Amino acid sequence: MSTLDPVAVFRTEAAECLEAIEAGLLDLTHQLDNKDLVDAVFRGLHTLKGSGAMFGFEALAAFTHHCETAFDRVRKGEVAATSELVAAVLAAQDHMRALVDHPDADHGDTGHKLLAQLQAAVGGKEAAPAAAPAAVSAAVRDAAAKKNRWRIRFSLPANSMANGTNPLGLLDELRDLGKCTVRADTSAIPPLDALAPTELHISWDVTLTSEQDRSAIDDVFIFVLDDMELSVEEIDGTAAAPAAVAAVSPAPAPTTVPEFRPVEAVPAKREAPAAVSQAKAAENVRVPAERLDELMDRVGELVIAQSRLSQLASASTDIALRSVSEEIERLSGELRDTMMVLRMVPVATLFSRFRRLVHDLARETGKVIELVTEGESTEVDKTVIERLADPLVHLVRNSIDHGLETPADRLASGKTEAGTVTLSARQAGGEVIISIKDDGRGINRERVRAKAESSGLIQPGQPLSDSELLQLIFAPGFSTAAAITNLSGRGVGMDVVKKTVEALRGAIDIVSVPGRGSEVSLRIPLTLAIIDGLLVRVGSGRYVIPLSAVEECLELSLEEDLRSRGRSFISLRDSLVPFLRLRDLFRTGTKPDVHQKVVVISTGTERVGLVVDQIIGDHQTVIKSMSKLHNNVATFSGATILGDGSVALILDVGHLVAAGQQQEAQLRVAG
Structure with missing residues (x-):
């Protein structure tokens, strides 16, 4: 028996529906005349309203009804889609999300303010209340005043209610269209001993008198058409839709619509599409x-x-x-x-969140911003995706606030009016590189140095490389903003980015060209759980090198080891590759083996050799986190348990190479 909470299932599906609505609205921002996008947003709002009413979220259904009505008017051509309407429904969508998550909470007068904003966007100050139909032209009004009578007969599959379809909700929507007479056909109900309580065996015969046209009836059944049997006939009068007009005859024949099958249709002909639909639904399983x-x-x-x-x-x-x-x-x-x-x-699930953020920030700052995404199909561990959401928000906000100039400043400097923020992802070995790039003003080195000196982060005049200087922006409390705004200026955010990335065993690289923009790259491991590793021995200790970073293994004889003293380079196919002696770096205090090995690794930007005493072999490595006492030991990314129960440390090749280069530089200075 299933233990899933129906309300929890609804909340999950509602979240997906709201994401689809948001994506449609953001696409509509750039294509206001796209009818397909308008229809997609309308269908999403219609689904959310119906599902909310079905599961008892009455406040959500009532509020969503107004947004649905607005887009229905756009769909029918009564009003035009505008950026103000899109912004109003986006704000309303946030309120819908709050009504889904906290239906019993006090949301104040937020809903009334949003509806007033929506009303102004659709009809202006002279518009009628949101729930009332707007004034239309005389011709449209006269046509709407005609009462149309329809006979609607429909039946649903036996498993409809088990799949979440409530026939009473469909009847309620028909009742909203006008005066209804409903008759239930119970002839198909089996005997009590053969009756399954979860199966539906009732069909309905509805007579509807309404000012609405045929399309309004179609909209009621728009999401269940594939599995149901439906017949819609005009009883008398003239239908509003021109396609439904037929010649008058003594005995008017029912209007037949090709896309619907009548109730009398042979059931066997409907089973195949239903089976296909159920098979498609079974292809995906939702797992917590x-x-x-x-x-x-x-x-x-x-x-x-x-x-x-x-x-x-x-x-x-x-x-x-x-x-x-x-x-x-x-x-x-x-x-x-x-x-x-x-x-x-895929990182597309992460990148899609920033379309709304960029849209809102563009309206808030008055800047013209284009968001470009690349490599959205790159896949990363779900835990990495979850932890990267907040750091990327800070980086995107910083690019927009600090990096991109105002339209006037961009035009004055010979750039296009619209600034571009590019989110990209690509896989490099055992890690994924996520970059945030803008074409703005770049990082002002003088302001960074001045702020760092005034904050006591560095000494006045202290020599720093360009990379070290740029890394100062990740210091806690660091900000070069002249004033505190809603976006930045308080010195929080970038230090959180660095801590989060380092907790994921990643690293941050910054490249900035004055006047041309900046690029921040996050190098994150693909997974945090299990990796393929190369087990090696250095002295008496055993270590694991991620196999995705290993390029090849070579033998280093004692003669070559002695000959390379002082320069730490090895010739590899007519190129010089620097190498680090892990025995010296880890201070094992042991003598080198006669036949040492060099493991050539790639750190993404360069190739480096690691000298070990023995290569034991490949090893499926289950990554275990280090204790809090080892948080500051960046050389190791974790530990693993070997077959004999002993522990081997996992090398973080990026930090290891950086530490080795720093140690050798100190030795050269001391020498």
């Missing part, structure tokens, strides 16, 4: 994120147990045990890969 996290923990434990089994099998002469061990290793690897795919989501 907590269950995925729990499953990942179990897979991690399985990988550790499999590593232990492999170690025991390698020390045994039992052929059967080795065979079973290899089979378990293969299956656990496939299970791990499948689990990783389940946790991966």
Whole structure:
């Protein structure tokens, strides 16, 4: 038996519906004459209103009805879509979200203010109240005054109510169109002993007298047409829709609409589309994120147990045990890969959130801003996506407030009036690089240095490289804004960005060209759970290097080691590759092995060799977080449990290379 809370399911589906409405509104901002977008937004509002009423969210249904009415007028051509209307419905959409999340809370007069804004956007100051129809031309008014009588017969599939369709909601919407006479046909109800309480066996025969035309009736059934049987006939009078006008005859024949099948249609002909629809619905299954996290923990434990089994099998002469061990290793690897795919989501789900942010900030600042997204299909672990949302908000707001100039300043400097903010994502080895780029004024180095010196972050005149100077903007409380605004000026945000990225074992790079713009790149690991690693030994300790960063392995003889003392370079296919001696970096106090190995890794921007004593082999690595005592040890990104129960540290190659270069620079200065 399912334990899912129906209200929780509604909230999830409502959130998806609101996201679709928001996306449609933002697209409509750039294409106000696009009827398809208007129809899409209308359908989303219609769905949200109907679902809300079905699940008891009456305040949501009543409020959404006004927005739906506004877009219905746009859809019928009574009013034009404007940027003011889009802005009003976007603001109303935020209130709808609040009504979904907190239906019983006191929202004050927010709803009334938003409806007044919506009314002004649709009809101006002289417009009638939002719930009343607006004045139309005399011809349209005369046509609307004609009463049309319709006979509507419909039946729904037996599993309709189990799938969330409430026939009473459809009848209520028909009643809203005009005077109704409803007759229920109960002839198909089976005997009591064969009756399933979740199945629907009733059909309805409705006589409707309304000023509305045929399209209004179609809208009532717009979301259930694929699975139902529907017949709409004009009883007498002239339908408002020109296509429905027929020659008058003594016995008027019912108007037949091709897209609907009459109730008398053979049921077998309707089963195929219904089966296809149900098959499509079964292709996707909604799973709570907590269950995925729990499953990942179990897979991690399985990988550790499999590593232990492999170690025991390698020390045994039992052929059967080795065979079973290899089979378990293969299956656990496939299970791990499948689990990783389940946790991966495209960054498009993250980037889509910023369209609304940029739209609102453009209206607030008076700047003309274009948002460009690239690499939206790049996939990242869902946990990474969740943690990156807030840091990216700070970075985008900073680009707009500090980076982009006003339209007048841009035109004066020879640029286009519209500034561009580009969000891009790409995969590089075992990490994903997310960049926020703008074509604004760039970072003012003099102001950064002056602010850092006045704040005591650096000493006056202290020499700093360009990279070190730009990294100062991530210091807590640092801000170069001249005044505090709604966007920035309080010195909070960028330090949070750095802490969050470092907690994800990532790094931040900044490139800025005065007058041409800035680019902030976040280098984040693809996953935080399980990785393929290369297990190596340095002295008596064992370490794991992420296999995605490894390019190749070489042997370093004692003669080459001695010959490279003082320069730390190795010749690799006519190119010089710098290398670090991990034995010296970790201060193991041991003598080097006779046959040392060099593991050549790529950090995304350069290639570096790591000298180790022994390469043990590949290892499926379950990443365990470090204790709080090791928060400041950036050289290691985590730890893992080996097959014999011992612990091996996982190297963070980016921080490791930076630390090694800094140590060698200090040694050269000391020498």
